[in-house]
Amino acid sequence: MTKEKSRSDPPQKPDPNECCASGCVPCIYDYYYDQLDKWERENGPLTDGVKPSNRTEKPLKPHGN
Incomplete structure (x- = not known):
């Protein structure tokens, strides 16, 4: 089985x-x-265009807006 x-x-x-x-x-x-890293270890790579090289990027915007 x-x-x-x-x-x-x-x-x-x-x-x-x-x-x-x-x-x-x-x-x-x-x-x-x-959480995504944990999920990928359990399920395999996510294929929605999120690549490890851009995972450290955060949106930049002025504080308070």
Whole structure:
């Protein structure tokens, strides 16, 4: 009998307006990318265009807007 592991849904990427861009540590994107890395270890690479090379990029916008 073969057990197939079902893929769970990947974590949802925060909207750009959810980050205040004030340099919070941790940032909402830090939580997201930690969860995405964990998800990918369990389920395989996400193929929605999110590449490891751009995972450290956070939206830049003035604080308070």
